[in-house]
Every structure is written in C-alpha cells, then in structure tokens.
Amino acid sequence: MKPIILDNILPQVFQDKLIETFTHSDLDWHYNSGISLPDSQKEELNSYMSNDNNIAESDAFVHRLLINHDEYDYYKSNYYEVVHPIFYFIQEKINLKIKSVLRARAVFYYKQPELRGKYNAPHVDQFTKHLSAIVFLSDSDGSTILFEDKYERGVSNTSKKNIEYAIEAKKGRILIFDGLQFHTGLIPTKSNKIILNINIDGEIL
Numbered sequence: 001m002k003p004i005i006l007d008n009i010l011p012q013v014f015q016d017k018l019i020e021t022f023t024h025s026d027l028d029w030h031y032n033s034g035i036s037l038p039d040s041q042k043e044e045l046n047s048y049m050s051n052d053n054n055i056a057e058s059d060a061f062v063h064r065l066l067i068n069h070d071e072y073d074y075y076k077s078n079y080y081e082v083v084h085p086i087f088y089f090i091q092e093k094i095n096l097k098i099k100s101v102l103r104a105r106a107v108f109y110y111k112q113p114e115l116r117g118k119y120n121a122p123h124v125d126q127f128t129k130h131l132s133a134i135v136f137l138s139d140s141d142g143s144t145i146l147f148e149d150k151y152e153r154g155v156s157n158t159s160k161k162n163i164e165y166a167i168e169a170k171k172g173r174i175l176i177f178d179g180l181q182f183h184t185g186l187i188p189t190k191s192n193k194i195i196l197n198i199n200i201d202g203e204i205l
Contacts, residue, residue, distance in 0.1 A: 001204065003146060003165055004176040009089050010135075015172050021082050022063070022106050029061035029108060036120040036184055040199040044087055047158035048121045056118035058109070058187050065104040065196075080104065083196060086135060087152055090174060098202040102130060109142055109185065109193040116189045122161050124151045125199050129177035135196040140169040142188030151180045169193055176204075 010018075034057050037045045041156065049055045065083055067075040083104060090096055103125065125132060134144055145163040161182055167175050169188075177183070179199055 001178045003167065003175060004094060004204070006090065006093055006174040007165060007170065008172065009093050009174065010086070010172050011089075014085065014089075017082065018135075018196075019194075021079060022108075022137060027063055027079070027106075029063055031059065032062050033059050035060040035062075035107065035109070036123045044156070044158055045121050051158060052160040054118055055121050055189065056115050057116060057121055058112060058118075059075070060110070061108040063106040063108075065106060066101055068100060068102055072073070074113040077105075083198075086174070086196070086198075090176070094176075094201060095205040096131075096176075096200075097205055098200055100198040100201045102126060102201055104196065104198045106137075107195050107197055109140075109188050109195075110189045111190060111192050113189045115187045119145055119186045120140075120178070120184045122149070122184050124180055124182060125197070126179055127151065127153065130199040131202055132177055132183070133196075133200060134170060134175045135197040135198070136169045136173045136175075137194040137196065138169070138192065139171045139192035140188045141186070141190045142169050142193040143167055143186045144169065144175060145184050145186060146177060147182040147184075149182045151182065156158055168197070168204070
C-alpha cells in the first residue's frame with residue numbers, strides 16, 4: 001500500500017493536550033540503548049552497519065502506552081486514554097477498520113548533531129501483518145524513512161536498502177503505512193523529536 005499522510009486532522013487543542021502530556025515532568029520515560037533493534041539482534045545490526053555506512057543506531061527514551069499481543073502479554077499505561085481519541089479523528093478522514101491496537105508507545109529522540117545524515121537500522125515493529133501509524137508531536141529534521149523492501153518471514157536480509165519515501169516530521173502529522181515495510185528514522189540533529197508509534201491489527205477499506 002502507498003503510505004497515507006494526514007495533516008491538520010487533529011484539533012489544535014487536542015495537539016496541545018498531547019504535547020502537554022508527553023513533555024510533562026511527571027511522565028516516566030525509560031531509556032532505550034538501541035531504538036530500532038534490541039540487544040538480542042546485535043549481530044543483525046552489525047551486518048546492517050557493514051553494508052550501509054549511513055546507519056548509526058542511536059538511543060532514545062520510550063514510554064510504553066499499550067502492549068496487547070495476547071492475554072498473557074498485556075500492559076496499559078494510565079496515559080493511553082489521552083492518545084485513544086486519535087483513532088476517531090483518523091476514522092473521520094479515512095475508512096480504517098481496527099480489530100485491535102497491538103502496541104502503542106511514545107518515543108523521545110534527542111538531537112544528536114554529530115550524527116547528521118545518519119539513520120537508524122531498517123526494521124519492522126511486528127512480524128505479522130499490521131498497519132503502523134506514526135503521530136508526530138513536534139517539528140523536527142528527523143524524517144521517517146520507508147524502504148522499498150518488505151519483511152519476509154524466515155528471510156534475514158541485511159543488505160543496503162533503497163529509500164522509497166522520506167516523510168518529514170511535522171507537528172500534528174499522522175503517517176499510516178504497511179507495517180511489514182522496512183522503515184526507520186533519520187536521527188534528528190537540529191531539534192528533538194517526539195512521536196507516538198502505534199501498531200494496529202486492521203485494514204484500510
């Protein structure tokens with residue numbers, strides 16, 4: 001599917017509420033040493049980096065909002081209800097059928113000028129069919145990159161991937177794309193970036 005970009009569908013008062021929530025000092029952020037690939041995939045990361053000198057795995061801070069893989073792996077933050085109305089605004093604009101939300105998290109990327117022009121490792125968030133949605137809560141030079149390749153179960157391909165789209169991080173923008181399409185983020189160097197990263201079991205009708 002071609003990525004869907006939705007601008008100006010979130011009311012300004014709601015955007016302000018999201019920014020206030022995810023920049024408040026009471027919010028518990030957790031440090032992630034590798035934001036794209038976990039430590040268990042260190043070998044894969046090293047292979048990616050040897051094939052593409054534009055890759056530099058950076059760190060970031062994460063607040064888990066929802067984990068909903070199955071009844072044995074469930075977690076919901078008290079802040080999830082602040083985020084949930086986003087789906088209503090999306091469904092007013094496009095025909096999105098949601099079976100369930102699989103995962104939602106807020107991610108805070110701090111600017112790293114020394115990594116100008118670098119991006120994190122290509123990855124997918126889930127290994128089964130899903131939609132990915134990114135809600136940009138700030139303007140930033142940390143664009144989201146979508147590669148031409150899609151994940152294939154059982155295939156480990158860490159070759160250099162061709163960029164198909166680079167979507168600018170613009171406050172209030174929502175990006176929806178096929179979750180099995182390899183993607184990553186350009187590391188911000190001029191301003192911090194805050195996003196909501198949401199994985200959906202659903203389809204565009």
